[in-house]
Amino acid sequence: MTNLSARAKFATAMLRTAATLSRVSGRGDGSVIGGRVGLTIEPRLLSMLAAGRQVALISGTNGKTTTTRFTAAALEAAGPVATNSFGANMPTGHTTALAKARDAVNCVLEVDEHYLPRLLNEATPQVIALLNLSRDQLDRAMEVSGLAAKWRTALSAAPDVPLIANADDPWVTWAAGASSRVTWVAGGQRWQEDSWVCPQCGKHLDRYGEFWRCTACGLSRPSPHWAVEGDSAVTPDGRRIPLDLRLPGQVNRANAVTALAVASAFGVPPEAAAPRLSEVKSVAGRYAVVRRDGRRVRLLLSKNPAGWLEAFDMLEPRCPVVLALNAREVDGFDTSWIYDVDFSPVQGRQVLAIGDRRMDLAVRLEVNGVRFEVVEDIAAAIQAVPPGDLEVIANYTAFQDIRAEFDRVN
Amino acid sequence: MSTSMLRLVWVYPDLLSTYGDRGNLLILSHRAESRGILTESVMVRSDQALPRQADIYLIGGGEDGPQSLAAEKLIADGAVAEAADAGRVVFAVCAGYQILGTSFIASDRECAGLGLLDMRSDRGPSRAVGELAGPVNPALGLPTLTGFENHGGRTHLGPETAALANVSHGIGNDGSTEGAFRGKVVGTYLHGPALARNPALADLLLAWAVGRAPEELPPLDDRWAQQLRQERIAALV
Numbered sequence A: 001m002t003n004l005s006a007r008a009k010f011a012t013a014m015l016r017t018a019a020t021l022s023r024v025s026g027r028g029d030g031s032v033i034g035g036r037v038g039l040t041i042e043p044r045l046l047s048m049l050a051a052g053r054q055v056a057l058i059s060g061t062n063g064k065t066t067t068t069r070f071t072a073a074a075l076e077a078a079g080p081v082a083t084n085s086f087g088a089n090m091p092t093g094h095t096t097a098l099a100k101a102r103d104a105v106n107c108v109l110e111v112d113e114h115y116l117p118r119l120l121n122e123a124t125p126q127v128i129a130l131l132n133l134s135r136d137q138l139d140r141a142m143e144v145s146g147l148a149a150k151w152r153t154a155l156s157a158a159p160d161v162p163l164i165a166n167a168d169d170p171w172v173t174w175a176a177g178a179s180s181r182v183t184w185v186a187g188g189q190r191w192q193e194d195s196w197v198c199p200q201c202g203k204h205l206d207r208y209g210e211f212w213r214c215t216a217c218g219l220s221r222p223s224p225h226w227a228v229e230g231d232s233a234v235t236p237d238g239r240r241i242p243l244d245l246r247l248p249g250q251v252n253r254a255n256a257v258t259a260l261a262v263a264s265a266f267g268v269p270p271e272a273a274a275p276r277l278s279e280v281k282s283v284a285g286r287y288a289v290v291r292r293d294g295r296r297v298r299l300l301l302s303k304n305p306a307g308w309l310e311a312f313d314m315l316e317p318r319c320p321v322v323l324a325l326n327a328r329e330v331d332g333f334d335t336s337w338i339y340d341v342d343f344s345p346v347q348g349r350q351v352l353a354i355g356d357r358r359m360d361l362a363v364r365l366e367v368n369g370v371r372f373e374v375v376e377d378i379a380a381a382i383q384a385v386p387p388g389d390l391e392v393i394a395n396y397t398a399f400q401d402i403r404a405e406f407d408r409v410n
Numbered sequence B: 001m002s003t004s005m006l007r008l009v010w011v012y013p014d015l016l017s018t019y020g021d022r023g024n025l026l027i028l029s030h031r032a033e034s035r036g037i038l039t040e041s042v043m044v045r046s047d048q049a050l051p052r053q054a055d056i057y058l059i060g061g062g063e064d065g066p067q068s069l070a071a072e073k074l075i076a077d078g079a080v081a082e083a084a085d086a087g088r089v090v091f092a093v094c095a096g097y098q099i100l101g102t103s104f105i106a107s108d109r110e111c112a113g114l115g116l117l118d119m120r121s122d123r124g125p126s127r128a129v130g131e132l133a134g135p136v137n138p139a140l141g142l143p144t145l146t147g148f149e150n151h152g153g154r155t156h157l158g159p160e161t162a163a164l165a166n167v168s169h170g171i172g173n174d175g176s177t178e179g180a181f182r183g184k185v186v187g188t189y190l191h192g193p194a195l196a197r198n199p200a201l202a203d204l205l206l207a208w209a210v211g212r213a214p215e216e217l218p219p220l221d222d223r224w225a226q227q228l229r230q231e232r233i234a235a236l237v
Helices: A006-024 A031-041 A045-050 A064-078 A091-100 A113-122 A144-156 A170-176 A250-265 A270-277 A305-312 A336-340 A358-367 A378-384 A396-405 B022-033 B064-077 B079-085 B095-099 B199-210 B223-234
Strands: A054-059 A081-083 A106-111 A127-130 A163-166 A182-186 A205-208 A211-214 A226-229 A232-234 A240-242 A289-292 A295-301 A321-324 A351-354 A388-394 B006-011 B039-044 B056-059 B089-093 B103-106 B109-112 B119-134 B145-157 B162-166 B177-182 B185-188
Touching: A006 A031, A006 A045, A006 A091, A031 A045, A031 A091, A045 A091, A045 A113, A054 A064, A054 A113, A054 A250, A064 A081, A064 A106, A064 A250, A064 A270, A081 A091, A091 A106, A091 A113, A106 A113, A113 A144, A127 A170, A127 A250, A144 A170, A163 A170, A163 A250, A182 A250, A226 A250, A232 A250, A240 A270, A250 A270, A295 A396, A305 A336, A305 A388, A321 A358, A321 A378, A321 A396, A336 A358, A336 B022, A351 A358, A351 A378, A358 B022, A358 B223, A378 A388, A378 A396, A388 A396, B006 B022, B006 B199, B022 B039, B022 B056, B022 B199, B056 B079, B056 B095, B056 B199, B064 B079, B064 B095, B064 B103, B064 B109, B079 B089, B089 B095, B089 B199, B095 B145, B095 B185, B119 B177, B119 B223, B145 B162, B145 B177, B145 B223, B162 B185
Parallel strands: A054 A106, A054 A127, A081 A106, A127 A163, A163 A182, A182 A226, A295 A388, A321 A351, A321 A388, B006 B039, B006 B056, B056 B089, B089 B185, B103 B119
Antiparallel strands: A205 A211, A226 A232, A232 A240, A289 A295, B103 B109, B119 B145, B162 B177, B177 B185
């Protein structure tokens, strides 16, 4: 680790003080305010704190918090890890994560998709994992093609930085394509509505099972080095590593194999890393199981159509399900995207709609031919189902509201 | 109706389907089937020919690149213009709405539209994002229009085209009107999707397609849609 300048040391101390003050006064974990203070005093603090360390960046529309947690867990086999585990995924949060764990050589940073170019410059990463790109909060965020182009431009300017990229996602494949050092990962991708056409030339993309190819320009799914097969990860040299995950769904097996690939790039073999992934039981409340009045309630966070499709894959058969929808600023104010989701996987269950925008859900479910009940909130939903298991799928602020009901369960 | 089955065509979902545009197709199909009118929904990709004998054509929203490409293909294909001339129903949203006019701007370039509506679109001073509401043109006999808009363009109506609604909240075409129609060709900037938030508009399109007056369609149990409308309109005050 390099020595910090006097100004950077002062900025780091002030950052930690501000974060602590914010935390003890009950305003959250203090990551954002701490980072803001530190970067105000020393604008280059992020790059100074990253210098001389091994940094991995994890970015994409969905799964970045979970993959970051998996990767940090895997790398802990080799010592302490600096990571923004509270989901503060912008430069203020990254600066705080690096300042708080000054002795950790390995750093894993979850990065908001829009900030990836900046982090690429400031954090000088040894490896970047690119998970997926899909439509998300279109009323305030960039469209998928714009974001992919932004990534491609930034990554093209740093062709020697090793990438670990999702071969099943055409946009990620295209964004990573200009790099000379890509390790491709395949974990399956249910959502395909954003890749009807070729990211490179705009012509129709053909799909045959998991394979995809543009018949006009030839852009096609790269042969994966790492893959998910059943409940195992398959390594580049063909070893099968069992994944005994506590987190549900195909998408978490994909997140896990990405984490193993990152860990491997940092010298931690998958045999040592995989057992550590089994210890991850929940991620900032996601997948947490809480108990109330004889109900066992599992919390699933899904913010966009691709995420809801993946969440449906996680549901226990026949179990009642609560769907919670808000449309506050961070959720995006436009709820139209719920029509991009086919709700037929919840047909035949007891379905309860809650959240600020439960009327939007009601109309959507009616059109989908799904029987449902509209109730006031999570407490009412719990009372409306028989004792036993209950699944909850909620978008961002709806999820935080529900977490608050359960003492901000982690 | 051309046959015993109502044919709904979703035009170019590979290019124009940014945010829930499938919803308008699902709503029309659901409201027809709930009244015993069988429907057939056809999705036609931009590398395929559009059918010329369908009853309702739906065109959705998209980014600038796909929008200009879709307009070129629609003009070359000719089916939507032909169907509109033959009195078929066309319903278009956002980028698709702009394509119905004589011209629009995409990627800083003026592009030719289908010219089914006497209007042209250009760029506004700022992006219009948020809830929109307003009274519908009395000629259509519909309740308040409600939906969500998200567009950078402004649309200027010519004398041959009537506004769909006046704007009491939001921007719409130009801050005073929203959407446009001529005959059975209707366009709007609204998402929501528009027909989920405005079931009476969905019924008007269906009534046109089956050649009946809207009041002849059997009423449906619309309590959820009505509650959604009330909630969204109340949230504006």
